[in-house]
Amino acid sequence: MRFVALLRSLASSLLRRSQMEGDLDEELRAHVANRADDLERSGLPHPEAERRARIEFGGQERYKEECREERGGIWLASLWTDVRFGLRMLSKSRAFSLVAVITLALGIGANAAIFSMVNALLLHPYHFRDLDALVRVWEDRGIDEGYDARYVAPADAKELSTHGELFESLATYEMRSFSLGAGSEIQPVLGCRVTANFFDVLSVNPAAGRLFSPGEEQPGEHQVAIVSDGFWKRRFAGDPHQLGEKISLNGRMYSIVGIMPKDFDYPVPVELWVPLALTPEEQADRTQLSLQVLGRLKDGVTPDQAGSALANFSRRLEQDYPKTNTGRTMKALQLRKELYVFTLPLFLLLQAAAGFVLLLACANLANLVFARMIGRQREIALRTALGAGRGRLGQLFLSETLLYSIAAGIVAITASFASVKMLRTSIPAGWTKWVPGWDGIRVDGNVLAFTIAVALGAGLVLGLATVLHASQVELNNTLKETGAGSVTPGRRRVRSALVIAQVMFAFVLLVCAGLTIQGFVRLADIYHGFEPASVLRVEISLPEKTYPETVKITNFYQQLLRGAASLPGVQHASLITNPPASNVDSETTFFKIEGQPALKAGEAPSADLQIATPDFFATLKISLISGRFLSEADNANAARVVVISRGMAQRFWPGADPVGHRIKLGTADSTEPWVTIAGVVGDVRQNWWNPATRPVIYKPFAQSTQRSMTLLMRTQTNPASYVSAIREVGRQIDPGIALRGIATLEEEVTDSIAIVRIMGILMGIFGMVALVLSSIGVYGVLSESVAQRTREIGIRLALGAETPALMKLIIGHALKLTAIGLAIALPVSLAISRAMTSLIFGVVSMNVTIFAAFAVVLLLVALGAGYLPARRAMHVDPMVALRYE
C-alpha cells in the first residue's frame, strides 16, 4: 500500500513536476494570504499584516525544499537539474573538465584494454557449450614435464573411458604431422588423430558433411578425414561439391567427409582430423604415455571431485599394474585453465597495474576536485543555507563527478576499439594462433559492461569522496568571509594524503614496469647466448611408410647434412630434436646413476632428452665444459655415450666431474643399456617460460635415430637467403619429403618472447602515465598551498625572511610528501616484486638499482614540481600579499 503510494507519487512527481511546483507555490501563498487576512481583520494595516504573516510562516524556500523531499522522487526529479548544472559547470571550466576527463579516460581505457585480453584469454578462450565441464586428463609421473606434456597411456585411457561415473563422454587424440599430396607436390600439414566421439565431447558440428562414426576407428578401414575451413578454402576454393574428394596423406588416400566451421581450431589450429585407429597391441600399451585425453564431466561433477576420483582410480591402476603404473597419478584440468600457467600471472599483473593507474587517476582527480571545491565553498554554504540537506548536496556532487566519469568512459570506449585492435595485432599471427582465444580479443559486450562499471564506480567513489570533503564546510564562517574561502588543517591533510598515495602508486607501478622491462631484456639476452641471428632452422618429418627402418632414415639425414654443409657460406649444419625457442618442451626421461641406489619412480632423477648430431654444439656455439663433444665416431656400432648439460652435472655430481660415469635412461628397472658420459656442455635456455635451465642429456643421432628432426645451419651471410637452396637440397634427395617451419632462429626468438615484449611495453606505458599523473598531483597541491599561503609568505618576506629559507620551506614540503609516499611504497613494491619473481617464469628478479633509480626519479619530479610554485612565492610583493585578502 505504502509502496504503491510511493510509486504513484514518484510517477506523478516526474510527470507533473512543474505543475506540482506551481501547486506548492500556490498552496503556501494561499496560507500566507489567509493569515494576512486574519491579521488585517484583527486591526493591523494591510502591508504590516502581510509582512507579519510572512515572518510567522518562516523560510519559504527551506520549507519548499523539505516538501519536495517529503514528496519523494526528489532524486529523480532533481537529478535532471543537477545534470544540467553539471553540464554548465563542465562547459564553464573547460580546461578543468578536459584534464579531468582525460585523466579518468586514461585510467578507464587502460582497464578496458587489459580486460579485453583477460576476457578473451582467461574467461572465454573457447566457445564450446558448457566450457567449464570440459577437462583435459593426463597422467602425472611426478617429474616436471612442462605444460604441454600431458599424456595418458592408451590402455589407461581405455580403462578410464569404461569408468562411467565421472565423464559424460571421453575422447582421446594425438597430434600428427602428415605429408599431403604425392610426387613432387608434397606439403607438410599438421593433423590430429581423434576418436570418433571427439567432436561430440566438444559438442561442435561440421559446417558441411558429417563427423566420424565409431566404425571408422578401426585400423585398415577405408580412410576418411575431416578438414578445417582454412584447408578447404585454400585447397578447394571453398567448393561444397568437393565433399567426398580424395586426398593423399602419407601415401594413403583419404576421402573428405566433413568440413569444420571457421572458428574451430581445437586442440590447436590443425588442417585436418582423421580417425584414431589403434591396433590391438597399441591399445594395450601401458608403458608409453602417448595419447591426449579430453573429457566432458557429468552434470554436477566439479573439477575438484573429478581430481580426487581420478587419484583413486590411479591408485587402483597402480595396484593392478604395479610394473607400469607405479608413481603415476591421473589429473584433470579445465580446458579453460590449460594456459593459465602463462596467462594468469601475465594478465593478472597487467590488470592489477591498470587498476593502479585508475586509482592514481582517481586520486589525482580527487585532488583537482577538492582544489576547486575551495572556490565553491560559498556556493555550497549558500545551498546549505537555502535548505539543501547533506543528501541533496551529495546528489549534486555525485552527478557532477558521474558526468566526468561517463564522459571519460565514452572517450575510453571509443579509444579502446583502436587500442584493443592494436594489442591483438601486435604479436605475429604465427605465434598467437596457438593461444586459444587470442582472436577473441575485442571490445565485446563483456568488455563494454566492465568498462561502464569501472567508469561508474570511479565516478561514484570520487563523488562520495567529494561529499565527505564538502560536508566539512562551515556554514557561518564561509558566508561571512569575503575571500575565496579557507582550507582547514584537516582538509589540507586529506590532500597531502592523496599526494602521498599518488607517489606510492606511481612508485609501485614504475618498479613493476622496470622489473618487467628488465626481465624482457634479460630474456632476449638468454637466447642471444647462441647468436640466433645467423642460424636457419628447418623442420623435417620422415613418413613411416617410406622410411620404415633406421638405415633409410640415417641415409636421408646424412645426405641432407652433407648437402646443407656443402652450400657456400654454411659453416655448420646439424640436427637436433628440439631447438631452443621452439615453444615446445622437450621430451623428459628418467635416468639412473650407476652406483647409486635405485629410487622409486616418483623420486627418480629426470632430465630433458635431446638427440643431436656432433656439429650441433658448434652450430649454436655451445661451450664445452669438460670431456668432449659428440663425434662422428659415436656411431651405431660404437660404445653408447651421451653428453650432458652443465646444470645436470652440477646437480647430480656436485663438485665432481661426471665424465666417465655411467647412467641408464628410463626407470630403475628399464632394459636400456648403460651409457657413458663423454662430456659436459654449457646450458641452453630451451623456452622463455621455463623458470630455470633444465638438466639436458644429448644422445648421438647415430645411436638413436628419429624420423622427426630439426636441421640447424649456421651461415656466414643472412640465413634467410638460404631458404630456396635448402629446399633444392631436400628435393634432390627425396622430392616426397616436405620441409616446414623454415625460419631464422632470430625470428623464432623474437616471436616467442613477443608476449613478454608487449607486456614490457604496456607496463612501460603504465609507468610513464603514473609518473606524469603523480607529478601533476604534487605540483597541483604545492602550487595551491603556495597560493593559500601568499599572505603568510608576504608577512615573512616583509619581516625579512631570506628567500633561500622560504625556498627550502616549500621544496621541503614537496620532498617530505614524496618521501613519505616512497617510505610506504617501498615494502609494498618489494612484496609485489617478490611475487612477480615467482609468478613470471623467473624472468624477473629483484633489482636494487631499479628501486633506487625510480625513487630518485620521483624525488627529482617532486623537486621540479615544488620549484615552480616556490619561485612564484619568491616573487611575491609583500605589499600585494598583505592586501591579498
Add this chain to the structure above:
Amino acid sequence: MAGQAQILPGNLDLLILKAISLGPLHGYGILLRIEQISRGALLIEQGALYPALFRLVRQGLLKPNWGTSDNNRRAKFYELTPAGRKRLHQEAADWNRLVAAIALALGAEPEEV
C-alpha cells in the same frame, strides 16, 4: 509565550490527523483548528506544517483536493483516507496509553513504593 508548549516533530502528524478527522481542511485551516481544539495551548511553526502534510500524503494517509476557502481563495483541502483514519485511532490509543503511564509514574508517592 506563557501557557504554550512546543510540539515534538512526531506529534505534529498525530495532531494534523486529528484536526482533519473533524472535517476536510486546508493548510491554514488545520493550523487554526489545532489552535482551537487545544485552546491555544500548542504552538506550531507555520511553515513546518507543509512538509508534514506532504509526508502524510505520500504515506497515503491524507488525500488532497483543490477547493475554495471561506474567504474565496483557491486552497488545497486535505481529507483523511481510510488508512489515515485507522492510523489516527491507533496513534491516539498509543498516545493515551503513554500519557496515562507517565502520569501514573509522575503521581507516585513515597509510601506507594
